[in-house]
Amino acid sequence: MSAITDLSALALRDAIAAKKISATEAAKAYLHAIETLEPKLCAFNEVLADRALLQADDVDRRIAAGEALGLLAGVPIAIKDNICTSFGHTTCSSKILANFQAPYDATVTQKLQQAGAVFLAKANMDEFAMGSSTENSGFKPTHNPWDLSRVPGGSSGGSAAATSARLCAAALGSDTGGSIRQPAAFCGVAGLKPSYGRVSRLGLVAYGSSLDQIGPIGRSVADVALMLQVIAGYDPKDSTSVNAPVPDYLAKLDEPVAGLRVGLVKEFHSQSLNPEIRAAVDKAVEAFRTAGATIVEVSLPHSRIDIDAEGKLSSFAVACYYIVATAEASSNLARYDGVHYGHRTAERVNDIVTLYSRSRAEGFGEEVKRRIMLGSYALSSGYYDAYYLKALKVRRLIRNDFDAAFKQCDVLLGPTAPETAFKIGAKTADPLTMYLSDIYTISVNLAGIAGISVPSGLSTQKLPLAVQLLGDSLAEDKLLRAARMYEKAIGVSELKPPVSA
């Protein structure tokens, strides 16, 4: 059965439509893979086996009846557990929502359902998407299929590990500071953070509302494009979604962008970069040149990385993010009050503030508490101007740098993460070290532009390497085509890890 799970989402979709494979066979092949490998990987919070088989059966019935099929008819997928589904649970990998059943579907859930996708599972994540390793899950850490002693990255670690290990054909994640791109890089798959407003956030449990964006993870750029095609578009129920037409991302995907100008981000290409990752970026430069692109050096001064005498890294973007994101989180997570839904303390309490505070103390993990407190601090009287307002001004400077860069080039090129997948437990003791995992991805969210991580082969330790390409707001079309040019030029796609079906 492994042949089915090795097919790309696109190839599987076509094989099902051509009646070479039934949707039921596809669902069963993936459910079998999950049964075998999920105990090792812990990628999922909930497997929706019965529902998946019913959905697959429905697709088969429609194919037999000759009915029109959606773009993903019969393709088994997983979605991150912070995206609402009216079936199963939506836990955000938090004890506070362990029993929560969403009363409605997210817009992306509806769109996937309409496209005929088969929902296999809700994927594990860092609690409320706060983290870079999936170790902050309130339930269990997910393991990297390339080396089970390593993290899959985060926060969409379950989605990335499952896609890589062939436990699903593709998946949805969410990205607030790098949470799709960094785990995609660590697991050897492609992951896209669409530009802000491209995909509806209705039904995405809010973390940092001005930064959050749902996006696809797939084993190739084409699969990512296919998934984006289904989920993109204006949603009148999300006031921050953009009312702009959605291009056909697949139509010209294989056509090179004529006269493509690739901007090499000077600040991201310093000597301090991990040598293998630096070599991957150099290789990408050569690949683009070979494919006919022009390389221009660009500067993003406010996204630069500084190194002090002790070798400690610092970045304006990371500093800015940890104010903006935590301020928004402290407000967004105020809704978990132990009254309307979610965990309530079982202890007898005599006043409402203790009811809130104790329920939240019991339900939230350490990182969530830290971020709520940091955000409350940044917004509190006396610190608002110094921290929150200051961060919003720096955010503008970061955005201005991107605006200037995109006047000189079509896409930007740099690393996705400063390292390959690290060992489980390596960074849990020091929150700040963990925050630096997002040093190359975070400014993209602050600016609201699009970014994709694309695999570029394996390191000497046999761990996935990746590069990141960035595109201007709503320019996913060009970004995906450039990513596809790169993928073809280096000949790396659909990498298969040792732990996989």
Place this chain on the structure above:
Amino acid sequence: MSHPIDEKTVRHVALLGRIELTDEQVSTLGRQLADIVAYVDKLQELDTAEVEPMAHALPIHNVLADDVEGPSLPPEQALANAPQREGDLYKVPKVIGESQ
């Protein structure tokens, strides 16, 4: 401009965030928050006097929906996840008259 985060500040911020902390957490979180705040103080290196703050990536401001009646969640669904309820109401401990 470094601000030491003393115990009083940690407890104040925890109250603002409605999170009960043990004494041990007060000291651990105090240290961690101080480290993070020292880190984000890097922002002070930049001159932003003439910079307009950016709260949002999109040039959109007040987005108004048409004022038309639509379906809303029926009470049974809205209350389905309530930790405690009585009829169509959320039930909470007495809020007035005791320790507050």
